[in-house]
Amino acid sequence: EAQVTQNPRYLITVTGKKLTVTCSQNMNHEYMSWYRQDPGLGLRQIYYSMNVEVTDKGDVPEGYKVSRKEKRNFPLILESPSPNQTSLYFCASSLFAGGRYEQYFGPGTRLTVT
Amino acid sequence: AQKVTQAQTEISVVEKEDVTLDCVYETRDTTYYLFWYKQPPSGELVFLIRRNSFDEQNEISGRYSWNFQKSTSSFNFTITASQVVDSAVYFCALSEAYGSARQLTFGSGTQLTVLP
Numbered sequence: 001e002a003q004v005t006q007n008p009r010y011l012i013t014v015t016g017k018k019l020t021v022t023c024s025q026n027m028n029h030e031y032m033s034w035y036r037q038d039p040g041l042g043l044r045q046i047y048y049s050m051n052v053e054v055t056d057k058g059d060v061p062e063g064y065k066v067s068r069k070e071k072r073n074f075p076l077i078l079e080s081p082s083p084n085q086t087s088l089y090f091c092a093s094s095l096f097a098g099g100r101y102e103q104y105f106g107p108g109t110r111l112t113v114t
Numbered sequence: 115a116q117k118v119t120q121a122q123t124e125i126s127v128v129e130k131e132d133v134t135l136d137c138v139y140e141t142r143d144t145t146y147y148l149f150w151y152k153q154p155p156s157g158e159l160v161f162l163i164r165r166n167s168f169d170e171q172n173e174i175s176g177r178y179s180w181n182f183q184k185s186t187s188s189f190n191f192t193i194t195a196s197q198v199v200d201s202a203v204y205f206c207a208l209s210e211a212y213g214s215a216r217q218l219t220f221g222s223g224t225q226l227t228v229l230p
């Protein structure tokens with residue numbers, strides 16, 4: 001079954017305490033990305049990755065880091081979380097090959113930074 | 115810079131009515147991709163469709179149809195004979211040439227409520 005998994009699903013943390021949200025896909029997709037969703041603002045892209053060791057900034061990368069050491073994993077790192085990073089985070093993977101396009105999202109991670 | 119506008123914040127219809135969700139976009143690229151996504155009350159995101167800028171044919175998938183008009187920079191989504199299960203937030207999105215969701219810009223979403 002095609003799947004994107006994220007962990008944890010819920011996290012409450014304090015300002016400044018480093019955290020990592022993991023994302024893993026089982027479809028061998030090359031493209032992965034992270035989004036945050038905030039009320040009234042829709043979804044905004046944080047970072048994306050076109051393949052292993054290839055990452056680039058999206059619209060709101062400040063305060064976040066990513067890495068892509070393996071094709072299946074794309075963790076999101078908050079080195080020093082702040083309350084304005086309280087949000088709902090989604091990871092996604094996608095494939096575009098031979099005219100076929102597919103995209104799957106993880107279930108979301110609700111992060112609260114106090 | 116890319117921009118996607120979904121002017122309808124909330125729409126409410128009665129079951130079996132048709133409903134159209136509007137999406138207007140701005141881009142300087144000549145090659146781009148447009149997307150629609152569904153987010154039901156359970157919160158997950160579901161990809162519905164991707165359309166490239168060279169293909170202005172309307173697309174139909176069951177009760178769903180999409181009308182892409184380059185002349186008005188619009189990519190509207192119509193649900194025919196709506197059902198309660200269609201209640202969700204729907205997002206329109208735009209990406210640049212590669213269309214792999216490499217750099218994806220979303221609209222703010224339209225909350226659709228289908229009443230029984």
